[in-house]
Amino acid sequence: MRIAMIGGGYVGLVSGACFAEFGVDVAVVESDPGKLAALHAGRMPIFEPGLDDLVASNVAAGRLQFGADLAAAVAGVEAVFIAVGTPTRRGDGHADLTYVYAAAEQVARALTGPAVIVTKSTVPVGTGRRIAQIMGETRPDLAVEVASNPEFLREGSAIGDFMRPDRVVIGAETEHAREVLRRLYRPLYLIDSPILFTGLETAELTKYAANSFLAMKVTFINEMADLCEKVGADVHDVARGIGLDGRIGRKFLHPGPGYGGSCFPKDTLALVRIAQDAGAPTRLIEATVAVNDARKSAMARRIEDAAGGSVRGKTIAVLGLTFKPETDDMRDAPAIPIVTRLVGDGAVVQAYDPEGMAQARPMLPEGVRYCDDAMAAIGGADVLVLLTEWNEFRALSPIRLKEAMQGDVVVDLRNIYDPVAMRRAGFRYHGIGRA
Numbered sequence: 001m002r003i004a005m006i007g008g009g010y011v012g013l014v015s016g017a018c019f020a021e022f023g024v025d026v027a028v029v030e031s032d033p034g035k036l037a038a039l040h041a042g043r044m045p046i047f048e049p050g051l052d053d054l055v056a057s058n059v060a061a062g063r064l065q066f067g068a069d070l071a072a073a074v075a076g077v078e079a080v081f082i083a084v085g086t087p088t089r090r091g092d093g094h095a096d097l098t099y100v101y102a103a104a105e106q107v108a109r110a111l112t113g114p115a116v117i118v119t120k121s122t123v124p125v126g127t128g129r130r131i132a133q134i135m136g137e138t139r140p141d142l143a144v145e146v147a148s149n150p151e152f153l154r155e156g157s158a159i160g161d162f163m164r165p166d167r168v169v170i171g172a173e174t175e176h177a178r179e180v181l182r183r184l185y186r187p188l189y190l191i192d193s194p195i196l197f198t199g200l201e202t203a204e205l206t207k208y209a210a211n212s213f214l215a216m217k218v219t220f221i222n223e224m225a226d227l228c229e230k231v232g233a234d235v236h237d238v239a240r241g242i243g244l245d246g247r248i249g250r251k252f253l254h255p256g257p258g259y260g261g262s263c264f265p266k267d268t269l270a271l272v273r274i275a276q277d278a279g280a281p282t283r284l285i286e287a288t289v290a291v292n293d294a295r296k297s298a299m300a301r302r303i304e305d306a307a308g309g310s311v312r313g314k315t316i317a318v319l320g321l322t323f324k325p326e327t328d329d330m331r332d333a334p335a336i337p338i339v340t341r342l343v344g345d346g347a348v349v350q351a352y353d354p355e356g357m358a359q360a361r362p363m364l365p366e367g368v369r370y371c372d373d374a375m376a377a378i379g380g381a382d383v384l385v386l387l388t389e390w391n392e393f394r395a396l397s398p399i400r401l402k403e404a405m406q407g408d409v410v411v412d413l414r415n416i417y418d419p420v421a422m423r424r425a426g427f428r429y430h431g432i433g434r435a
């Protein structure tokens with residue numbers, strides 16, 4: 001079986017490599033010459049654990065190739081996946097579908113025979129129908145079917161998520177489209193991953209509903225953390241106490257500086273707009289968006305308060321910049337507003353992130369000092385701010401930290417350190433939602 005994957009970013013590259021691992025011939029089309037050059041040189045344009053080996057072995061086996069020539073890639077394939085970006089449209093919060101529709105038109109013009117066009121990108125309800133219209137108008141000569149197959153992988157564990165998903169959602173309306181996708185995902189039947197067949201609109205909405213629900217869960221525990229601080233409770237015990245209830249579940253109940261990343265912020269905003277346009281507003285998600293936005297400025301204020309009311313002239317070590325560990329993705333990372341405000345208020349920021357510094361540079365203000373490792377960032381600092389919970393930061397001993405720093409303030413926005421050990425080492429320790 002042969003397929004084409006349009007877009008070789010986080011989703012296109014991982015899904016393309018995983019389908020190739022399933023035994024499918026995959027042609028990934030990528031329009032960014034820099035990313036393509038890296039892929040041709042055997043370098044991954046993104047950091048994702050295990051991806052380099054998976055790509056190398058499937059390229060060597062002849063099942064995975066990369067190119068810029070969309071027409072060559074889609075010639076004679078059974079399915080074309082669209083995995084291009086759907087960022088927030090400037091000004092109104094809607095998903096920007098420019099890349100999706102441009103890709104659909106390019107595919108329509110290039111097809112040499114009937115094929116199933118599958119959107120893997122996260123797209124608003126109605127996008128599949130519009131793509132079907134584009135196909136019908138551009139290629140009335142071909143039987144082109146449209147399907148929706150939203151992707152649920154998480155950066156940092158993307159390969160495992162794709163190979164052993166909790167479920168696969170497929171919106172398709174013809175038996176042939178369902179049959180093509182069933183064949184593609186056949187290896188998952190063997191491991192009993194549930195595969196849900198739905199209509200197009202349902203599949204499109206399911207993706208937004210999943211991300212918005214998770215964003216709401218994170219925001220809920222963040223609000224509980226604030227409440228815990230006021231009433232002398234411990235948010236971790238609250239999270240455990242509610243999470244052990246099977247109806248609630250323990251995941252996504254870790255307090256932090258607010259959700260970020262390439263999906264939750266844009267998908268919650270897009271769902272709000274989709275729902276408003278449909279005349280069925282999602283007030284819970286509207287509140288989630290507002291509470292999460294406010295949280296990022298609240299975190300900067302928290303750091304300033306911990307530093308004695310002002311950070312002017314103070315050296316702040318920032319450990320972790322990416323929105324979560326095990327990725328280099330800086331899109332909508334809480335580090336961006338927090339570091340920007342600290343620098344704006346006169347702090348000297350010394351930052352270190354194991355994988356995200358190249359991506360961070362263009363997004364953070366000038367003047368940030370980028371360090372080669374955690375200890376270099378901490379050296380001489382007045383305040384330590386832990387922003388992303390990379391494993392290597394968990395291992396730092398409080399005594400070594402204390403020796404390296406000039407000051408004694410630690411603001412741990414992920415609660416990875418033991419407050420007792422920190423205080424014993426002489427720190428004024430500030431976690432989230434616990435004494």
Ligand SMILES: NC(=O)c1ccc[n+]([C@@H]2O[C@H](COP(=O)([O-])OP(=O)(O)OC[C@H]3O[C@@H](n4cnc5c(N)ncnc54)[C@H](O)[C@@H]3O)[C@@H](O)[C@H]2O)c1
Pocket residue numbers: 006007008009010011012029030031032035083084085086099102103106120121122123151152153154155262263
């Ligand atoms: N990143 C995630 O964790 C994740 C998870 C699930 C779903 N999604 C969704 O998947 C989609 C893609 O996300 P991403 O993070 O992979 O984005 P990305 O920006 O990393 O990748 C998109 C790629 O598509 C390329 N591209 C755009 N137009 C093209 C065209 N016409 N031809 C060839 N290449 C083209 C871009 O150069 C870019 O490399 C989005 O809708 C996103 O919401 C992302």
